[in-house]
Amino acid sequence: MLHLPIYLDNNATTPMDPRVLEAMIPFFTKYFGNAASSSHTFGWQAEEAVKKAREQVAALINAEPNEIIFTSGATESDNLALKGIFEMYSAKENHFITVKTEHKAVLDSCLHLEKMGAEITFLPVKNDGLIDLTQLENSIKPTTVLISVMYANNEIGVLQPIKEISAIAKKHDTLLFSDATQAVGKIPVDVITDGIDLMSFSAHKMYGPKGVGALYVRRKNPRVRITGQIDGGGHERGIRSGTLNVPGIVGFGKACELCRNEMKKDAEKTRILRDKLENELLKIKGVEINGNRQQRLPNVSNLSFKNLNAADLMRSLGQKIALSSGSACTSATHQPSFVLKALGLSDEMALSSLRFGLGRFTTEEEIDFTTSQLRDVLVS
Ligand SMILES: *Cc1c(COP(=O)(O)O)cnc(C)c1O
Numbered sequence: 001m002l003h004l005p006i007y008l009d010n011n012a013t014t015p016m017d018p019r020v021l022e023a024m025i026p027f028f029t030k031y032f033g034n035a036a037s038s039s040h041t042f043g044w045q046a047e048e049a050v051k052k053a054r055e056q057v058a059a060l061i062n063a064e065p066n067e068i069i070f071t072s073g074a075t076e077s078d079n080l081a082l083k084g085i086f087e088m089y090s091a092k093e094n095h096f097i098t099v100k101t102e103h104k105a106v107l108d109s110c111l112h113l114e115k116m117g118a119e120i121t122f123l124p125v126k127n128d129g130l131i132d133l134t135q136l137e138n139s140i141k142p143t144t145v146l147i148s149v150m151y152a153n154n155e156i157g158v159l160q161p162i163k164e165i166s167a168i169a170k171k172h173d174t175l176l177f178s179d180a181t182q183a184v185g186k187i188p189v190d191v192i193t194d195g196i197d198l199m200s201f202s203a204h205k206m207y208g209p210k211g212v213g214a215l216y217v218r219r220k221n222p223r224v225r226i227t228g229q230i231d232g233g234g235h236e237r238g239i240r241s242g243t244l245n246v247p248g249i250v251g252f253g254k255a256c257e258l259c260r261n262e263m264k265k266d267a268e269k270t271r272i273l274r275d276k277l278e279n280e281l282l283k284i285k286g287v288e289i290n291g292n293r294q295q296r297l298p299n300v301s302n303l304s305f306k307n308l309n310a311a312d313l314m315r316s317l318g319q320k321i322a323l324s325s326g327s328a329c330t331s332a333t334h335q336p337s338f339v340l341k342a343l344g345l346s347d348e349m350a351l352s353s354l355r356f357g358l359g360r361f362t363t364e365e366e367i368d369f370t371t372s373q374l375r376d377v378l379v380s
Contacts, residue, residue: 006321006366010359011154011182011300016251017207017360023254024209027247035244036235046246053253057214060256061180061199062190069215069236070249074181077200077215078105080240081177084226085146085198086113093145095119099131099160100342102150106179110148119143127344128292129158133168140172151180151189151199155339155355156291157300159183166195175224181205181213185259186297187267191216197224203248207360208255212248215240262360270358271298273367277356278303280371284378290340290353299358302340304349305378313354313377321370324355 037043232241
């Protein structure tokens with residue numbers, strides 16, 4: 001049975017897995033303690049639950065539990081990483097390298113740091129969305145403290161070559177930060193083999209609750225130090241104060257455990273469905289894929305539909321199929337996507353593009369329905 005509307009906007013947020021909700025519920029009511037209350041059993045229960053969640057989160061990315069800082073989400077983690085590094089190291093090194101197609105949480109944090117006196121290089125991308133590694137290496141200076149490159153792009157799904165980037169960062173004794181919000185839980189991410197020093201991710205992009213995320217901060221080889229941006233009770237080793245969101249963190253932990261066990265299966269399923277959708281739509285004249293077709297997340301497809309206004313199309317499908325023209329953060333403004341513009345698309349082509357974001361709960365019936373609806377609109 002097909003249930004409408006169909007949700008194909010899993011890069012904006014994912015539905016929460018019912019198993020995650022089940023794990024969270026007792027922590028709203030029965031086990032409501034403050035994880036920082038060390039004098040009674042209510043506090044100990046909460047602390048124990050956070051400890052377990054921290055292990056589950058760390059295990060998914062091959063980190064140590066004490067390298068995980070819980071935050072309110074990836075926006076906060078991005079701000080904490082960039083501003084925290086700037087504040088810690090700016091007396092000696094204040095040059096940052098990032099990329100024009102990063103998430104706004106990274107770009108706007110970098111613009112803020114620019115006002116504070118940092119020097120920022122915004123690298124362009126090639127027309128497949130990937131950065132040029134030679135250009136990256138050439139832009140490193142003696143004052144470069146951090147390279148910030150996202151793992152997977154939220155609009156086109158393109159995967160930057162993180163291992164090669166980290167090798168370049170190491171060679172020049174520079175730190176590597178990656179916003180991996182779209183990658184963690186979808187594809188294997190390993191902070192050791194990938195050589196990442198700081199990394200952001202968020203529960204609600206991987207079937208967990210909204211309002212909770214993490215920043216991974218490497219503790220050895222090298223030991224990375226950042227200055228906290230929220231002062232208070234000294235929670236999270238003094239890097240991020242504030243009473244911990246225990247139910248959210250428990251849900252995040254459960255979501256990570258589920259992804260660790262099921263990500264391979266989810267990726268295989270979404271890749272087959274994504275390819276089916278894409279291959280059907282590519283048969284229509286004037287349809288093109290945006291971004292590198294191989295180096296890409298398995299669950300995303302960003303397509304341009306020549307001579308078609310994506311906003312109008314979404315409006316006509318809106319009651320049946322939930323889609324997006326790009327990131328949720330910019331879709332309110334009806335501006336052409338800056339990510340697609342960075343790939344070299346014209347305003348017109350960028351405004352003719354749609355992002356299909358599949359997920360764990362997407363079914364073949366939904367993809368077949370979507371294909372036929374789009375074909376009706378496009379071929380008529
Ligand atoms: C969603 C997203 C964010 C923001 O995450 P929140 O947890 O919603 O703050 C940051 N970066 C990328 C790449 C994202 O996809």
